[in-house]
Amino acid sequence: MRRRTTPDAGRRSEASRHAILTAAFELAGEVGYAKLSVEGIAARAGVGKQTIYRWWPSKGAVLLDAFLHLSEGDGGESDGGESDGGESDGGGGMALPDTGDLEADLKLVLRATVDEFADPRYDRPLRALTIEITNDPALAARYAERLDGPMKEAKKARLRAAQEAGQLPAGLDLDVAVDLIWGPLLSRWLRRSGPLTHAYADAVVETALRGLYAR
Amino acid sequence: MRRRTTPDAGRRSEASRHAILTAAFELAGEVGYAKLSVEGIAARAGVGKQTIYRWWPSKGAVLLDAFLHLSEGDGGESDGGESDGGESDGGGGMALPDTGDLEADLKLVLRATVDEFADPRYDRPLRALTIEITNDPALAARYAERLDGPMKEAKKARLRAAQEAGQLPAGLDLDVAVDLIWGPLLSRWLRRSGPLTHAYADAVVETALRGLYAR
Numbered sequence: 258m259r260r261r262t263t264p265d266a267g268r269r270s271e272a273s274r275h276a277i278l279t280a281a282f283e284l285a286g287e288v289g290y291a292k293l294s295v296e297g298i299a300a301r302a303g304v305g306k307q308t309i310y311r312w313w314p315s316k317g318a319v320l321l322d323a324f325l326h327l328s329e330g331d332g333g334e335s336d337g338g339e340s341d342g343g344e345s346d347g348g349g350g351m352a353l354p355d356t357g358d359l360e361a362d363l364k365l366v367l368r369a370t371v372d373e374f375a376d377p378r379y380d381r382p383l384r385a386l387t388i389e390i391t392n393d394p395a396l397a398a399r400y401a402e403r404l405d406g407p408m409k410e411a412k413k414a415r416l417r418a419a420q421e422a423g424q425l426p427a428g429l430d431l432d433v434a435v436d437l438i439w440g441p442l443l444s445r446w447l448r449r450s451g452p453l454t455h456a457y458a459d460a461v462v463e464t465a466l467r468g469l470y471a472r
Numbered sequence: 473m474r475r476r477t478t479p480d481a482g483r484r485s486e487a488s489r490h491a492i493l494t495a496a497f498e499l500a501g502e503v504g505y506a507k508l509s510v511e512g513i514a515a516r517a518g519v520g521k522q523t524i525y526r527w528w529p530s531k532g533a534v535l536l537d538a539f540l541h542l543s544e545g546d547g548g549e550s551d552g553g554e555s556d557g558g559e560s561d562g563g564g565g566m567a568l569p570d571t572g573d574l575e576a577d578l579k580l581v582l583r584a585t586v587d588e589f590a591d592p593r594y595d596r597p598l599r600a601l602t603i604e605i606t607n608d609p610a611l612a613a614r615y616a617e618r619l620d621g622p623m624k625e626a627k628k629a630r631l632r633a634a635q636e637a638g639q640l641p642a643g644l645d646l647d648v649a650v651d652l653i654w655g656p657l658l659s660r661w662l663r664r665s666g667p668l669t670h671a672y673a674d675a676v677v678e679t680a681l682r683g684l685y686a687r
Contacts, residue, residue, distance in 0.1 A: 290607050388603050390663060392505050397664040405665060416684075425684055432666060433656070433675045434684050441648070441655030447662055448605060449612040450620060451647060460648045468683025469631075469640055469649050 275326075276302040277309060281316070282323040285382035293385055295319070317389025317396050320382060325403055351407065353415040359424050360466060362415065367442060367458035374446050374453055387447060409435055437465045490541075491517040492524060496531070497538040501593040505600035510534070532604025532611050535597060540618055566622065568630040574639050575681060577630065582657060582673035589661050589668055602662060624650060652680045 280301035285293050295316050299306045313319045328351075354362045373379045390397045413431045420427055425434075441461045445451050495516035500508050510531050514521040528534045543566075569577045588594045605612040627650045634640045640649075656676045660666050 384606055387663065388606055391599055391603055391606075394664060401665060405663070409665075429684060430675055430679070433672070433679050436656035436660055436666075437652065437676065437679055437684065440657075440659035441651035443659040443663065444655035445651055448602065448620070448658065449609060450616060450624075451651075457648070460645055461652065464645070464648050464652055464683075465680075466684050468679075468685075469644060469652065469681050470683075 273302070273304050273308060274312070277304060277312075277319065278323040278326045281319045282327065282382050283378075285320060285323075285385045286378040287381075289381045290385035290388050293320075315389070315393070315396070317386065317393055318399075320386045320389065321396060321400055321404070323382070324386060328404065351411050353411055355415060355418055357422070359415075359419045360462060363438060363462045363466075364459050367438070367462055368455045370439075370442060371453050371455060371458050384447075412439070434465075438462065441465075488517070488519050488523060489527070492519060492527075492534065493538040493541045496534045497542065497597050498593075500535060500538075500597035500600045502596075504596045505603050508535075508600055530604070530608070530611070532601065532608055533614075535601045535604065536611060536615055536619070538597070539601060543619065566626050568626055570630060570633055572637070574630075574634045575677060578653060578677045578681075579674050582653070582677055583670045585654075585657060586668050586670060586673050599662075627654070649680075653677065656680075 277298060281293075281298045284297055284301055288297070293316055295309050296306055298316065298319060299309050302309075309319060313322065353366055356362055373383075386400070390400050412435045416425060416429070416431050416434055419425045420429065438461070442453065442458065445457075446453055451457070492513060496508075496513045499512055499516055503512070508531055510524050511521055513531065513534060514524050517524075524534060528537065568581055571577055588598075601615070605615050628646045631640060631644070631646050631649055635642055635644065653676070657668070657673065660672075661668055666672070
């Protein structure tokens with residue numbers, strides 16, 4: 258929450274900023290979290306280490322801005338921002354698909370997320386960012402505000418449309434509903450506690466919608 | 473998966489081992505992941521750094537053994553192993569409560585987990601361990617085998633009892649069911665994406681059991 262777009266942003270070299278964010282994302286995808294360093298990012302971007310520390314307090318902060326950069330569509334070097342409703346799409350303009358078939362739409366979105374997690378170029382940077390968030394409440398707050406918040410609003414908007422169509426009960430707690438649909442996938446991915454497949458994505462959507470109790 | 477109980481285990485000083493595992497757990501609870509170091513653990517345990525590296529490859533491996541040590545009941549310095557069905561109870565002998573009321577039993581277990589996550593002495597070491605697992609597939613495999621596996625079996629055993637009592641359908645995929653019940657809590661905790669309260673635990677259990685669709 259410390260760094261904001263301030264008047265000194267105008268003094269920054271946008272070319273350097275772009276190079277640093279691209280380098281951070283690509284390097285995280287290649288070497289993973291443990292080997293990612295500010296030094297490595299600086300070397301790949303062709304800037305001095307101090308240039309990075311002037312703008313960002315940590316490698317986690319650089320990575321978060323790299324994801325924001327991609328999600329705002331001014332990046333584009335990776336697949337991270339392409340798939341429909343994947344976790345990487347966090348811009349204010351994002352929306353989940355709405356064909357009127359909630360179950361099919363959610364399966365599409367969760368399958369796209371499974372595909373992203375299966376791609377090291379995306380899995381590793383997001384894993385690195387998530388580790389920093391797990392470990393850094395200030396970064397978590399900025400992530401919630403800038404990336405996860407807009408994403409969650411998009412998810413809730415899709416569920417709200419289903420409420421209005423009478424497919425979900427009006428009294429449903431949408432925050433709990435979002436966690437119920439996306440939490441299993443995120444938890445399994447982060448903790449590496451089981452295989453992530455399209456079949457798993459489908460089963461989570463079906464079970465979340467219908468519930469565990471026999472009908 | 474590399475380190476096992478081998479014949480050289482007999483040569484270890486059990487007092488040193490106990491001191492190291494206790495120091496790792498307590499220090500992680502006090503300073504958190506970023507500041508946890510093998511040096512710090514060694515200093516607190518009153519052993520040389522090389523003693524630790526002789527037995528464990530990383531601070532994550534020490535922490536995992538600290539949790540195993542506690543769950544096996546030969547520790548006991550912290551609250552980590554006390555609550556019913558909390559994530560810390562991973563020993564082979566653990567079982568979830570079974571009063572016949574599945575919903576009440578699951579709420580009890582999830583509320584206990586919420587309480588553990590609210591206690592820095594437990595939250596910080598488990599967060600530190602989870603970061604290492606996120607980052608280290610070999611440690612994740614050992615965690616799955618020794619700690620998460622037995623825990624998951626206990627969860628599935630409780631759900632199987634509910635199946636046998638006709639409360640859950642016979643065809644239910646129990647792996648998906650476990651993720652649906654525990655995934656939202658774990659995901660919200662790890663990503664710091666919302667408040668963790670007893671009310672949230674209750675809502676997750678109710679919604680997972682009944683499903684999102686209107687009945």
